[in-house]
Amino acid sequence: MILLLSAALLLLAGCEKPSSSPQVTESPLPEVLAVYPSADTLPENLLRMYVEFATPMKTTGNLSRIQLKDAQGQVLNGVLFDNVYELWDPDQRQLTLLFDPGRVKTGLQAHDALGRALTPGATYQLQVAGLEDIYHQSLTEPFIKSFVAGPPDTVAPNFEHWQIAAPHSQTQNPLRVTFPGTVDRMSLLHRLVVCDTALQPILGTVSVQQHETVWQFVPDSPWPSGTYTLNVNTRLEDPAGNNLNGLFDHPTGSLRYAQEGETVSIPFTVGTVEAGKW
Template sequence: MLRNLKTASLWLAALFAASSVAQACEESVSDTAQVTQVYPSADVLPENLLRFYVYFSEPMAREGIWDSVVLLDEDGKVVPGAFIENKFDLWSPNDRRLTVLFDPGRVKTGLVAHNTLGRALEPGKAYSLQIRSGAETRRGCTLTRSYEKTFVAAQADFEAPDLAKWHVQAPMANSTEPLLVTLNGPMDHVSLAYRVRVTDTAGAKLGGSLRLGRDEREWIFTPRAPWASADYRIEVDTTLEDIAGNRLTGLFDRPLDSDGYSQPGQKTESLTFKPRSN
């Protein structure tokens, strides 16, 4: 009898807690739990695309997220085995950015998974990355609506980032005009945020704000203080990646034993510019 009463009490407590969470979610400000951005932002993406980044408006629950993140083909069917479904390692520390990683074994040629299954994306076909409304937030609510990013797959990208092909539009001296760098293709936006910086002649990093232009093909830096009439450097870590995982040191698709991509240690390459006088 006592055991039955205790079980009933626990059941009622759990039901009350679930009801309280549901009520709190209903009473919260509308449209708070949603997908705010997905990168890459372009509508045409290479078949050897390595990852998506999904940004949420609030911290998400890590458990069960892969029940709500799927890749659909042009017939609306789920593409099986497209992503690596890691529960913990692919979240940002604040649980608001999820890295959706395509299975590297299928992306990279010469591996068993690639030879058996091929890539998840086929050139010329349309796809949709779908984040379903059942995805839960850390506070126990669900997304207010599903989100879809549609795109068309193109031929594989086998061009590595190359500073020799970057175009620098120098800003005006004694102003806070933005520095515009046009890149040789779409780059990984997280990589652009952390692996490119501007330094002065003494090697000190300049403070300022960063934004990315058209399809992550432009790096735009606005300094906190006006530009001096002096030389500056744009320093780029050689680990900078494009959206297919290619780096300054080589292609993602090269064999590991001959690819600088896999070598340890971090180096930098740089470009020099001087602000315009008129």
């Protein structure tokens, strides 16, 4: 009788007992997934790095929480370019860090006064700590990318030195391009397009491997036989900012192409598999 009365009172009060407890969805904690370039040795004239996060991050006030330290743990000031607006991708999961271009490029006031930030043979640590995501959650622990500074990269990328391995027809094997050195990751993801025999882009998936020295493209559908083109925007860069048009630190009049952003088309053939070689 008491139990029935209690249930009736709950109904009258508008407090009907829920069938189950409400579920609370928690957002994942932020973390750094990777820092690019991913190699352990980076050029003295390094221009750009990328920090990739697991969750969307706040897009202001972060540069003060990112430090470059030398082998003794001393913070190196004036290294990263303090832009008015931080350079985030549209998803707010990747932050671009620019080494001060005025120190990288010779002949400028900052370079003449301070020199480049990195010294060949020296060891450095890029430390990312305390950044918050859009849910006001902080990184649970610092992320450290250690690397050694190598000699300056003074050779511009040249597609004539690339190794292109074409797939066989009627397969979804990858088109594979191997580079003689590290290429800027964002360039690899956005500045190469595979076109079919009608010069239309082919849908597929791009992957970047082996410290950004290998690019692979897997089509959504099997390759038909024929001649294809790999279209490359000449803005494709290496980590020092050198692109297909010339060096970042180039003398006046030394660029290869009249305009930045021109397209270079590299043909390749997809053929059938010879008997006995499948």
